[in-house]
Amino acid sequence: MTEAMSQEFRGYLKKIGSGVHTSKNLSRQESAAATRLMLQQQATPAQIGAYLIAHRIKRATVDEMAGILDAFELLGPQVPEIDNPQPVAVFSVPYDGRSRTAPLLPLIALLLATEGNPVLMHGGTCMPTKYGVPLVDLWKGLGIDWTALTLEQAHQVLSETGLSMVYLPQHFSLAHQLVDxxxxxxxxxxxxxxxxxWCPYAGNRHQFSGFVHPPTERLLQDVFALRGNVYPYTTIKGLEGSCDLPCDRTNIIGVYNPDNDPPFERLFLSARDHDLGGAEVPLESTETLLAQMHQVIAGQKSPLLPAVLWSGGFYLWHLKLCPDLRSGIEKVRSLLQEGKVASTLQHLCQKISACS
Structure with a gap:
């Protein structure tokens, strides 16, 4: 760390942390520079902590968020494009996991990969402030350990199996060191x-982002627009901010496709219209959840099945793997009962083992 760098960061901190009447927003370039200084530990720990809480209180502007992503793109990992006609489904969900409702993403990812649509996830370890169960732990419970793969191996596994994960501690340690x-x-x-x-994939994709509060979705849309996004993306008011579709209420979904006119549309979907509505499955424990996941993969009766049919059916339809939502739901049922999802998981286990 150099004195000049910490003085530069001090200027950014002073600008956003001066209070209601005198603080100012950063430009996109200033936000990118401040983020780089934090990622590279060229700001002091006191400065980083103060900046993060000041920014939390002030709330980031569209320009500031775009600058953060510019720094992530410059210093973070990018999985190279794979040879697949389907756009890679990139799932961007909260890193601090789930604590109240059962997460479904590993099962959704397996379903999509089984039908030939590749999936890339990204995330880390158990993380503040919720300390919920992270995706990587659920995958370990299914026999898949993403934590030791190099970025090149993660790319290889994505290319050969249609599934992979960018693991923050291994692939983006600069960002992981800010977790504390x-x-x-x-x-x-x-x-x-x-x-x-954030999208750590360099090729054709369809990005999915979960949200809880409507202003977050508006921010996502505006940042995508400012950064010149040319790929489809979908925003989902999902369970605990995830991309899992609720079964107990109407789903609010935003769909952006640059080839459509208008490019953005709103979907309102209800599981009750497909006889899948009901209370959400609670997250009782990781062990109970994994047992339920194994039941689903084996084509057995499970409390998770209606939720998997609902979310899985939506994604198969939304990614044009089925002609309509109802046929997507039935396709999920048949893939599970015929053991095809179990075969996908077995194939993935073999490929991961070959990398070790």
Whole structure:
């Protein structure tokens, strides 16, 4: 760390942290520079903590969020494009996991890969402030360990199996070293919102971002537009900010496709219209959840099955793997009962093992 760098960062901190009447927003370029200084530890720990909490209180602007993503793109990993006619489904979900309802993404990813649509996830370890169950732990419970793969191996596995994960501690250690600050300040920083927008894939994709509050979705849309996004994306008011579709209420979904006129449309879908409505499955424990996941993969009766049929059917339809939602739901049922999802998981286990 150099004195000049910490003085530069001090200027950015002073600008956003001066209070209601005198603080100012950063430009996109200033936000990118400040984020680079944090990622590269060229700001002091006191400066980083103060900046994160000040930004949390002020709330990031569209320009500031775009700058954060510019820094992520410059310093972070990018999985090279694979040879597949289908766009890679990139899931951007909260890194601090789920604590109340059962997460479904590993099962959704297996379903999509079984039908030939590749999936790339990204995430880390158990993380503040929710300390919910992280995706990587669920995958370990299914026999898949993403944590030791190099980025090149992650790319290879994606190309050969249609499934992979960018694991923050292994592939983006610069960002992972800022995780402790989340615990120390006791709040999700602006970086947590950036993770809902970040896409560590260099090729043709369809990005999915979960959200809880409507202003977050508006921010996502505006940042995508400012950064010149040319790929489809979908925003989902999902369970605990995830991309899992609720079964107990109407789903609110935003769909952006640059080839459509208008490019953005709103979907309102109800599981009750397909006899799949009901209470959400609670997350009782990781062990119970994994047992339920194994039941689903084996084509057995499980409390998770209606939720998997609902979310899985939506994604098969939405990614044009089925002609309509109802046929997507039935396709999920047949893939599970015929053991095809189990075969996909077995194939993935073999490929991961070959990398070790």
């Amino acid at each position: 600050y989340r615990d120390q300040i006791g709040k999700r920083p602006t970086l947590a919102t950036a993770e809902l927008l």
